[in-house]
Amino acid sequence: MKENILITGSTGFFGRHLLSQCQEESCEKKNIIAGVRRENEAKVDAQIGQFEVRPFDFFNINTFEKALDGIKKLILIRPPALKNTKRYILPLIKVAKQKNIQHITFLSVTNTEKSKMIPHLSVEKYIIESGIPYTIIRSGFFMQNIKRLAGNEINLNQTISMTAGNGKVNFTDIRDVVDIAYASLVDASLQNKELEITGNKSFNFYEVAEMISKKAGKKITYTKPSAIKFIREKVKEKFSVQLIIQMSAVCNRIKQGKAEFTSDDFERYMHRRPRSLETYIMETF
Numbered sequence: 001m002k003e004n005i006l007i008t009g010s011t012g013f014f015g016r017h018l019l020s021q022c023q024e025e026s027c028e029k030k031n032i033i034a035g036v037r038r039e040n041e042a043k044v045d046a047q048i049g050q051f052e053v054r055p056f057d058f059f060n061i062n063t064f065e066k067a068l069d070g071i072k073k074l075i076l077i078r079p080p081a082l083k084n085t086k087r088y089i090l091p092l093i094k095v096a097k098q099k100n101i102q103h104i105t106f107l108s109v110t111n112t113e114k115s116k117m118i119p120h121l122s123v124e125k126y127i128i129e130s131g132i133p134y135t136i137i138r139s140g141f142f143m144q145n146i147k148r149l150a151g152n153e154i155n156l157n158q159t160i161s162m163t164a165g166n167g168k169v170n171f172t173d174i175r176d177v178v179d180i181a182y183a184s185l186v187d188a189s190l191q192n193k194e195l196e197i198t199g200n201k202s203f204n205f206y207e208v209a210e211m212i213s214k215k216a217g218k219k220i221t222y223t224k225p226s227a228i229k230f231i232r233e234k235v236k237e238k239f240s241v242q243l244i245i246q247m248s249a250v251c252n253r254i255k256q257g258k259a260e261f262t263s264d265d266f267e268r269y270m271h272r273r274p275r276s277l278e279t280y281i282m283e284t285f
């Protein structure tokens with residue numbers, strides 16, 4: 001019988017990558033269920049609608065029980081705007097415990113222990129304390145963010161505009177994170193582990209601009225605008241306020257050197273090297 005797996009945050013950036021790789025690999029032994037805020041919209045969404053969808057809202061505890069009915073494993077993706085984890089995520093973990101959920105895979109960020117202000121750390125703690133078997137995937141900064149956040153300006157202005165200073169980033173291919181997330185549902189060696197998943201080398205945005213320049217055959221310049229100028233630029237590009245706040249916070253972490261750290265956990269557990277930034281750039285630009 002197929003295992004029912006509930007995914008929260010399935011309509012977001014990571015969630016969609018997770019679902020699209022599931023289609024590619026056909027997820028034979030899994031019945032993937034997308035927990036969504038807007039059920040009707042999700043049902044007609046070309047990507048999400050191919051899966052079973054269930055109403056799920058972190059802000060509405062009444063949706064938890066039904067969403068978790070018959071679910072064996074949970075892939076927990078925390079919405080970036082959700083900061084009060086005690087109020088909105090701890091109750092979900094409690095319901096998961098009551099419902100006898102057998103595994104939680106949680107998407108976290110690298111080096112949580114060193115940034116105690118990051119909400120992911122408390123979520124990790126709630127999961128571990130619940131006694132539910134888990135895999136915590138502390139992922140580095142996705143390479144795919146380069147196109148998501150700077151793709152338009154690279155095309156239109158030949159610039160990459162970030163407030164990350166000279167800070168280096170442990171660019172991580174989102175496809176590797178998806179691979180290990182699916183592996184965590186079946187691989188006993190990944191149980192009850194906090195994994196630091198990153199690419200194997202860190203780069204700053206000058207180096208990224210140079211690599212894209214070489215591939216694209218035109219000069220791409222990394223500009224380091226002031227925080228205010230950056231916000232103005234992104235508002236003009238019609239980025240959501242939430243994403244701009246998120247980008248600014250991430251750039252701050254990068255600038256402070258908190259995103260440079262790399263780990264070999266991916267290779268240790270997945271028995272292959274992580275995809276490289278060079279490969280991503282060759283494929284994308």
Ligand SMILES: NC(=O)c1ccc[n+]([C@@H]2O[C@H](COP(=O)([O-])OP(=O)(O)OC[C@H]3O[C@@H](n4cnc5c(N)ncnc54)[C@H](OP(=O)(O)O)[C@@H]3O)[C@@H](O)[C@H]2O)c1
Nearest residue numbers: 009010011012013014037057058059078079139140141142
């Ligand atoms: N970007 C990176 O490089 C990176 C690296 C490591 C870890 N992460 C972590 O990955 C996580 C997800 O990031 P993302 O970029 O995929 O986020 P995102 O694109 O903003 O997606 C957020 C998802 O959460 C859903 N959501 C928002 N509020 C909700 C609520 N009240 N109840 C239920 N669902 C709700 C959204 O649904 P709607 O469609 O209804 O809005 C959407 O599906 C974050 O915790 C982030 O810190 C990101």
